Amino acid sequence: MNIYLDIDGVLLVNETHAANYADDFIQAVLEKYPDSTYWLTTHNWKGENRTKAVLAPHLKPETIELLDRIKESEWGELKTDAIDFDQDFLWFDDDLWPAELKTLEKNEALEQFVMVDLQKDPDMLQKLTQVIKSNA
Numbered sequence: 669m670n671i672y673l674d675i676d677g678v679l680l681v682n683e684t685h686a687a688n689y690a691d692d693f694i695q696a697v698l699e700k701y702p703d704s705t706y707w708l709t710t711h712n713w714k715g716e717n718r719t720k721a722v723l724a725p726h727l728k729p730e731t732i733e734l735l736d737r738i739k740e741s742e743w744g745e746l747k748t749d750a751i752d753f754d755q756d757f758l759w760f761d762d763d764l765w766p767a768e769l770k771t772l773e774k775n776e777a778l779e780q781f782v783m784v785d786l787q788k789d790p791d792m793l794q795k796l797t798q799v800i801k802s803n804a
């Protein structure tokens with residue numbers, strides 16, 4: 669199972685605050701999928717990777733240490749460019765462009781997209797941590 673992670677609106681509520689349970693969520697993801705977790709965020713785009721710098725002020729030091737396990741991804745216009753549709757995956761994001769939706773539909777992978785809405789549910793990562801932990 670590949671895991672694709674956005675940052676803004678998923679791990680961070682805004683520029684100054686992590687999402688509730690962001691540490692638990694990242695730790696659970698990397699415990700379960702230490703070798704198949706990828707960034708899918710504008711903070712890792714076109715060869716640049718500012719993910720650790722962006723997250724470091726807001727997460728626990730033990731979580732920051734784990735971030736080196738998360739692999740970089742390559743995408744241009746669409747985040748779906750980075751997704752390997754031959755593999756099972758989960759993609760966590762707070763946003764989905766129409767063209768990305770189309771690509772997911774074309775690949776019959778819409779259910780593998782997890783829409784994170786921290787405005788609606790500030791504790792959503794607590795639930796998703798349980799989902800990750802109970803995944804086969």
Ligand SMILES: [Mg+2]
Pocket residue numbers: 674675676677678761762763
């Ligand atoms: Mg986002």
